[in-house]
Every structure is written in structure tokens, then in C-alpha cells.
Amino acid sequence: MELIATCPMGLESIVARELKELGYxxxxxxNGRIRFRGDELAICRANLWLRTADRILINMGEFKATTFDELFEGTKALDLPDWIPANGEFPVEGRSHKSQLSSVPACQGIVKKAVVEKMKQRHRKEWFEETGPRFVIEVSLLNDVATLTIDTTGPSLHKRGYRKLVTEAPLKETLAAAMILLSRWKPERPLYDPFCGSGTIPVEAALLGWNIAPGIRRSFPSEHWPSLPDNVWQQARDEAYDLVRDDVPLQISGSDIDPAAIEVAKASAKSAxxxxxxxxxxxxxxxIRPSGDYGCFITNPPYGERLGDRSAAEKTLRQLGSIFDTLESWSAFVLSPTKQLEHYWSKAPTKRRKLFNGRIECTLFQYFGPLPPRKPKEQ
Incomplete structure (x- = not known):
């Protein structure tokens, strides 16, 4: 079947790389999504393992829809009852962009009506109580083409389950994971986040370092679907537990000037x-006094709002730059809405990459230091 991994703008290539590493x-x-082919097990693996995606959708079909009749008939022609049982709950969500059918509530109503008619034909019933497993259908209209999907994920994949408390303006887990994947950090290298807030970057790094599937501690609505046998989800979870490498030593640290933030960070790490x-x-x-060689600063410095004024934010950036200058073998990856980080540091970044922290356009400034020397292969 065709599956769709949705993601924030700018992370598409990272999600694609993750999918390739899973074997797809x-x-x-x-833009904002990766289509890929996979079976039932792919649904489970993608939900458990993708660190930078938002949701995994089943693509049920696409068709041209410039009128409500076309939308109704196109939807009715799809085999949605293959997935949705007679007692299934099937709310409809929608969005429309550059399409003649611009009223999203009206489109949702038409799709709901068409699915009900198809369900009547399949299940020989006139009324559906919708008390069973949940199947969220989305109708997405783009340039007069309707795409209908079923959401297998539920709450976004960034909700790993370990973060019970949050600090002000926390970094999403998916973006933190993307920053780590874009660096060249490996578990044998030190990692330091000097503005760790609620600890998201260090926790995501530890999950990656120990090869822990980020979704292993949460549940998904598709776990309760009769169309996905229990043994498929069990197989995917057993695989994930077997692949954990908790014997790998880690050198991960985080600090913050806010004692309350550190308490939240410790609670998140413990929960994970x-x-x-x-x-x-x-x-x-x-x-701060980072220790070790060939380490990585990976951090999201607080913006002016959190510190109370812009000058304080600029001062902390300068201080971090001064410390980085003394660490000849270290690399740095700094996410910031300012486009002139090098104005506060003494050198230009190796690379810049545009990323979005929520709706805030940011730049990931990448300062690549030397890589650790390769260890000689054992004879």
C-alpha cells in the first residue's frame, strides 16, 4: 500500500533518510510529506521508529474533485470499509488549498456522507454507532485534487510520552531529533546543550545513542484496528526492544540557568x-566547562522573550561563542531565529539550514569541527 509520512517543512530529506534506514x-x-510503499508491518515500524516525522497516513486514493458530486462519488468508490469495521469511529478532518471546493466543513460533510453510504453497502446496516476503534479520515484538496487518507498515528509522533512537564516555549522532540541527526554526533562523542530547558535535546540524543525507538513508550490508535493483526504490532515492538543497545556508554550533558527547567529536564530523562x-x-x-574531545554543542538558545530582553540573549550567544573558540576539536549546531549568529561569534558557520520551530523561521548554524580519528580495525 502507499503510506505517507508527514513532517514539518525542511525536514523532508531527514525523514526520507530515516525511511531508507528502515529498509523502505x-x-x-x-513538500511536508514523503510517500512510500510498505505493508502492515511498515505502519508499525514507521510509527515506532521515525524520529522526525509527525504522522503516518494510509493513502486510500486520489481523484479530481471540482464539484461536491465528484467529491462524493470519488470517496464512495474507495475501499474504506476494508479498514473501518461496522463499529468503527470515523471522524473526518479536512483542508483545502488552491481548489474550487474551498469550504472545508462542507467537504468534510460530503466525505462523511459518502463513507456512510459505502459502509451501508458493505455492512448491510443503516445506522453506525461509532463506538469502536478510531479511524480519522482526512480529505486534503490541493489544486482540485482530493487525497483521502486514514491516520494510523493519533497524537503527533513528537509526543513520545516521556515529557510530562514542559518549560516555556519547549523545543519539539522531532525538531530536537532532526538537529542531532543533522550533526555528525555519535554516541562515543560528548554532547552538551548549554541551554537545555526541559532537556529535550539531551534526551533525544540518549534515545538515539542507545538505539531506542522513540515511539516505544506510547500507544497508537491503529494498535486497536482489527485490520492490523495484534501479532504485527507485537512483532514490531519485539524488534524494537531487541535492537536497544543500553550497554553503550554515553557522555551527554545539559545545563540551564533556570533551576526549575533543570528539574523538568531531570524528570523527563527519568521518565524516558x-x-x-x-x-x-x-x-x-x-x-560551563565542557569536557572531552571531539564533542558537539547542540542547542536552541533562548530568544529575547524568554530572557526578558534582546541584549541578554545576544550576550549569552557571545559567551557561548567565546567558549566554543577555546574548544578546537568541538563542533556546534545552534538553532536561532537570528540570521547573524556569526556577528556574535568570531567565525562563519560551515553550513546554514532553514528550519521551523513551530511557526518561527529559524536557521540551524552548523560549525563542523574535526571528526574523531578512526579506530584501527581489529585483526
Whole structure:
């Protein structure tokens, strides 16, 4: 079947790389989504393993729809009852862009009516109580082409389940994971986040370092679908547990000037089962003392709003730049809405990459230091 992994703008190539690492090569990258081919097990694996995607959708079909009649008949022709049982709950969500059918509520109503008619034919019933498993249908209209999907994920994949508390303006787990994947960090290298807030970057790094599937601690609505046998989900979860490498030593640290933020970070790490693997401390950026060689700063410095004024934010950036200058073998990856980070640091970045922190356009400034020397292969 064709599946769709949705993601924030700018992360498409990272999600595509993750899918390839899972073994799914047949794909097409588009704005905000990656189409790929897979079976029932692919649904489970993608939900458990993708660190930078938002949702996994089943593409039920696409067709031209410039009128409500075309939308109704196109929807009715799809085999949605193959997935939705007689007691299934099937709400309809929608969006429309550059299409003649611009009223989203009207489109949702038409699709709902068409699905009900198809369900009547399949199940020989006139009324559906919708008390069973949940199947969220989405109708997406773009340039007069309707795409109908079923959501297998439920709450976005960034909701891993370990973050019970949050600080002000927390970084999404998916974006934190993307920053780590865009760096060249490996578990044998130190990682330090001097503005760790609620600890998202260090926790995501530890999950990656130990090869823990980010979705392993949460549930998904598709786990309750009769069309996806229990043994498929069990197989995917057993695979994930077998692949955990919790014997790998980690050198991951985070600090913040806010004691309350550090308490939240410690709680998140403990909830993720990583409380003993990450070192958190309350310390201003000017006094941090990273240890080790070939380490990585991976951080999202607070913007002016969080610090109270813009000058304070600029001062902390300068302080971090001064410390980075003293660490000749280290790399740095700094996400910031300012486009002139090098104005506060003494050198230009190796690369820049546009990313979105929610709706805020940011730049990931990438300063690549030397890689650790390769270890000689054992004879």
C-alpha cells in the first residue's frame, strides 16, 4: 500500500533518510510529506521508529474533485470499509488549498456522507454507532485534487510520552531529533546543550545513542484496528526492544540557568528511562566547562522573550561563542531565529539550514569541527 509520512517543512530529506534506514526505498519526497510503499508491518515500524516525522497516513486514493458530486462519488468508490469495521469511529478532518471546493466543513460533510453510504453497502446496516476503534479520515484538496487518507498515528509522533512537564516555549522532540541527526554526533562523542530547558535535546540524543525507538513508550490508535493483526504490532515492538543497545556508554550533558527547567529536564530523562545516563546542572553559560574531545554543542538558545530582553540573549550567544573558540576539536549546531549568529561569534558557520520551530523561521548554524580519528580495525 502507499503510506505517507508527514513532517514539518525542511525536514523532508531527514525523514526520507530515516525511511531508507528502515529498509523502505520506494518513495517520493514532496513538500511536508514523503510517500512510500510498505505493508502492515511498515505502519508499525514507521510509527515506532521515525524520529522526525509527525504522522503516518494510509493513502486510500486520489481523484479530481471540482464539484461536491465528484467529491462524493470519488470517496464512495474507495475501499474504506476494508479498514473501518461496522463499529468503527470515523471522524473526518479536512483542508483545502488552491481548489474550487474551498469550504472545508462542507467537504468534510460530503466525505462523511459518502463513507456512510459505502459502509451501508458493505455492512448491510443503516445506522453506525461509532463506538469502536478510531479511524480519522482526512480529505486534503490541493489544486482540485482530493487525497483521502486514514491516520494510523493519533497524537503527533513528537509526543513520545516521556515529557510530562514542559518549560516555556519547549523545543519539539522531532525538531530536537532532526538537529542531532543533522550533526555528525555519535554516541562515543560528548554532547552538551548549554541551554537545555526541559532537556529535550539531551534526551533525544540518549534515545538515539542507545538505539531506542522513540515511539516505544506510547500507544497508537491503529494498535486497536482489527485490520492490523495484534501479532504485527507485537512483532514490531519485539524488534524494537531487541535492537536497544543500553550497554553503550554515553557522555551527554545539559545545563540551564533556570533551576526549575533543570528539574523538568531531570524528570523527563527519568521518565524516558535515562535518568542515570544524562548529567544536568544549573549553571550560566559563561561558566560551563565542557569536557572531552571531539564533542558537539547542540542547542536552541533562548530568544529575547524568554530572557526578558534582546541584549541578554545576544550576550549569552557571545559567551557561548567565546567558549566554543577555546574548544578546537568541538563542533556546534545552534538553532536561532537570528540570521547573524556569526556577528556574535568570531567565525562563519560551515553550513546554514532553514528550519521551523513551530511557526518561527529559524536557521540551524552548523560549525563542523574535526571528526574523531578512526579506530584501527581489529585483526
Amino acid at each position: 526505498e520506494d518513495m517520493m519526497v514532496e 528511562g535515562l535518568g542515570k545516563e544524562i548529567r544536568f546542572e544549573v549553571v550560566p553559560v559563561a561558566k
